[in-house]
């Protein structure tokens with residue numbers, strides 16, 4: 001039996017799963033999203049150059065990807081430290097930090113933030129979406145990719161001895177590229193060796209999540225230990241959602257706090273409001289999937305920080321939990337979503 005078995009691996013080492021407490025399963029504390037810059041609407045160029053003013057806050061919430069500076073979360077370590085202290089005060093215990101290769105994972109900073117704040121931080125192994133894969137990555141065999149991912153969990157990543165505790169977020173687009181397919185197969189092979197948790201960023205198409213699970217399953221992956229992220233912007237029809245839920249992965253609503261009219265990466269998408277997200281969680285609980293639901297904010301741009309008038313990492317604990325209770329989700333079920341489900345997912349087999 002491996003020394004990881006029955007434990008959770010944080011950036012500070014192995015911990016007992018009962019120590020995690022309330023857990024956000026999909027956040028970023030330091031990263032760059034420059035790969036996904038989207039030009040501003042015509043006429044808004046001047047605002048995009050100088051967005052961090054009170055009168056531009058609404059514009060920034062509607063157009064978070066159209067301002068270069070907003071995509072550099074890695075410049076905000078002191079603000080993130082303050083936010084983590086506030087998160088602890090609000091009752092939070094753990095954050096899964098989903099930054100993988102391609103969007104500037106910074107393990108020493110994650111370790112320091114965890115030391116400074118007492119929040120458990122779990123780092124992610126593997127690769128983000130195709131446009132961030134280097135030519136060298138694209139040339140790698142599945143075996144080589146598997147070895148790298150396994151090593152990031154067992155020995156440490158990015159030339160450090162700081163170990164990752166999950167694989168992901170593994171980035172995929174739509175359609176899924178050949179390089180992304182190889183990374184998915186490597187993810188499944190690494191998961192088979194390690195018995196570890198996996199988390200996926202699906203493409204922006206309602207059929208993308210099931211296609212990813214199919215690829216993972218064919219490569220021997222454990223779907224019951226895999227999280228499908230970003231369902232808020234991916235599957236909109238209740239019937240389709242319940243069909244997807246039958247496949248057995250964790251179901252993650254991780255864009256709490258993000259409300260925007262025009263989702264630039266796919267204008268077909270109507271981004272739900274937080275109230276609509278809570279309604280969907282209530283549906284999943286009622287239909288028997290309460291032990292599969294996970295939640296988070298996926299903070300990946302500056303404007304989502306409270307420093308810039310955003311919702312911050314404590315929004316779910318402070319505002320969404322009361323709304324969940326008000327909409328008939330029991331306290332027992334809320335505790336499952338925030339404590340038990342993350343704990344079971346994050347524990348190595």
Ligand SMILES: CCC(=O)NCCS(=O)(=O)O
Pocket residue numbers: 033103201230233255265298300
């Ligand atoms: C790196 C952060 C990330 O991928 N977030 C998801 C953004 S979106 O695809 O939901 O727009």
